[in-house]
Amino acid sequence: MSFLIAMAGKGGTGKTTMAAMALRYLIEHGKTPVLAVDADANSNFNEVLGLEVEMTVGQAREEMKKGGGLVDITKDQLIEMRINQALVEADGFDLISMGQPEGPGCYCAANNLVVRFMDALQKNYPYIVMDNEAGMEHVSRLTTKDVNLLVLVSDPSWRGIQAARRLKDLAQQLKIVVGRTVLIVNRATNGISSRSQEEIAAQGLELAGLIPEDPLIAEFDSQGRPTYQLPADSPALQAAFAIFGRLLP
Numbered sequence: 001m002s003f004l005i006a007m008a009g010k011g012g013t014g015k016t017t018m019a020a021m022a023l024r025y026l027i028e029h030g031k032t033p034v035l036a037v038d039a040d041a042n043s044n045f046n047e048v049l050g051l052e053v054e055m056t057v058g059q060a061r062e063e064m065k066k067g068g069g070l071v072d073i074t075k076d077q078l079i080e081m082r083i084n085q086a087l088v089e090a091d092g093f094d095l096i097s098m099g100q101p102e103g104p105g106c107y108c109a110a111n112n113l114v115v116r117f118m119d120a121l122q123k124n125y126p127y128i129v130m131d132n133e134a135g136m137e138h139v140s141r142l143t144t145k146d147v148n149l150l151v152l153v154s155d156p157s158w159r160g161i162q163a164a165r166r167l168k169d170l171a172q173q174l175k176i177v178v179g180r181t182v183l184i185v186n187r188a189t190n191g192i193s194s195r196s197q198e199e200i201a202a203q204g205l206e207l208a209g210l211i212p213e214d215p216l217i218a219e220f221d222s223q224g225r226p227t228y229q230l231p232a233d234s235p236a237l238q239a240a241f242a243i244f245g246r247l248l249p
Helices: 015-028 045-049 057-066 074-087 108-122 158-173 192-204 217-223 235-248
Strands: 003-008 034-039 093-097 127-133 147-152 177-188 209-214
Touching: 003 015, 015 034, 015 045, 015 093, 015 127, 015 147, 015 235, 034 045, 034 147, 045 093, 057 074, 147 158, 158 177, 158 192, 177 235, 209 235, 217 235
Parallel strands: 003 127, 003 147, 034 093, 034 127, 147 177, 177 209
Antiparallel strands: none
């Protein structure tokens, strides 16, 4: 069974960049191959990783509905073939993207396709890194509903900590089985305020560490360069590696 790392956080907290850093940590420490899953409706995990996505799970479903232009092939065979085609292969990892929902707020059909083949996919990857949107419904639809490590990403603000707590509550409401839930505070300049520290303690959140504000990330973003390729001396990358070194087996 794969070790599943799920990222969650409100928009703008840097959770996709954090997912890329977790992925890079795994690869640089020989924990390969890794399956990267982009489950955010605003899909940009591939951009952070520097990859092109030619087919998403949502597009695979649309082709399946139209028959895909193939004959002498069962629907299950067609789905499996399209899901495999949606996998983008890279050095040490593969990426699969959910793509846009078919209707307003509807991700059920695309999720169901991933669920049908997730068990088979898991056998090929000792680790899975899943980047989620603010909600956790994608994780809740997995066959096992087991998350080994849920990483809540927040900015240093009190409101950000509140949002992280709500995500933790949502995971419990959706009956997602989580082995360990931790909080990573991103873009910290001078630590975190006493009020935020008090809120973390009051909400029973486990603070895994702080990621410092790193001008290299803003520079990479402004130039359209994948932050997955940050140099080794990046303060944010070094802090993330130290955190994941403590968290991951």
